Amino acid sequence: QKEVEQNSGPLSVPEGAIASLNCTYSDRGSQSFFWYRQYSGKSPELIMFIYSNGDKEDGRFTAQLNKASQYVSLLIRDSQPSDSATYLCAVNEEGDMRFGAGTRLTVKP
Amino acid sequence: EAQVTQNPRYLITVTGKKLTVTCSQNMNHEYMSWYRQDPGLGLRQIYYSMNVEVTDKGDVPEGYKVSRKEKRNFPLILESPSPNQTSLYFCASRPGAGTEAFFGQGTRLTVV
Numbered sequence: 524q525k526e527v528e529q530n531s532g533p534l535s536v537p538e539g540a541i542a543s544l545n546c547t548y549s550d551r552g553s554q555s556f557f558w559y560r561q562y563s564g565k566s567p568e569l570i571m572f573i574y575s576n577g578d579k580e581d582g583r584f585t586a587q588l589n590k591a592s593q594y595v596s597l598l599i600r601d602s603q604p605s606d607s608a609t610y611l612c613a614v615n616e617e618g619d620m621r622f623g624a625g626t627r628l629t630v631k632p
Numbered sequence: 633e634a635q636v637t638q639n640p641r642y643l644i645t646v647t648g649k650k651l652t653v654t655c656s657q658n659m660n661h662e663y664m665s666w667y668r669q670d671p672g673l674g675l676r677q678i679y680y681s682m683n684v685e686v687t688d689k690g691d692v693p694e695g696y697k698v699s700r701k702e703k704r705n706f707p708l709i710l711e712s713p714s715p716n717q718t719s720l721y722f723c724a725s726r727p728g729a730g731t732e733a734f735f736g737q738g739t740r741l742t743v744v
Contacts, residue, residue, distance in 0.1 A: 555731070
């Protein structure tokens with residue numbers, strides 16, 4: 524059974540801090556990796572995607588990928604209360620996309 | 633506006649009464665999928681389709697049917713709903729393999 528695993532949290536950080544979210548995956552053939560943010564009762568929305576090993580930065584967000592370790596992470600710098608949500612890691616597999624269970628992040632003012 | 637549209641948004645039904653949740657996308661995407669989301673379990677794939685008339689099972693297909701007769705539509709059919717199918721359902725579409733998924737607004741289904 525192919526898996527995408529995330530720490531369910533909740534992860535709590537103070538406003539202005541760095542939030543670090545982690546994800547591991549089991550399918551070595553996966554080539555595309557995504558981070559989605561989901562507010563309660565709403566649809567997931569894409570934050571970032573990453574295809575190559577290393578770091579990819581977009582504003583306050585940095586995605587990191589290590590295919591050898593089958594590990595992908597998301598860093599949120601200068602965390603804001605509006606970042607409080609569940610973050611879903613998604614991995615492309617043959618056929619379609621597999622999601623982790625999500626990490627719930629709370630940013631406290 | 634590019635979007636994925638699901639209907640209905642909310643549905644309460646009784647055990648055994650057949651229902652269909654519609655999904656339509658206007659982006660000419662090849663891939664479409666259905667997911668269900670339950671507390672603590674994340675998004676689990678029910679069925680997916682890589683093209684017209686091509687569908688395949690995801691991780692939790694039991695009790696569901698789909699069809700892809702047209703590129704834009706991918707309805708989810710529950711022939712005989714049961715209470716364990718009470719969940720939040722999302723339809724998603726993607727341009728192709730390895731690309732991001734665009735989600736519909738979700739359908740909250742309650743089976744009593």
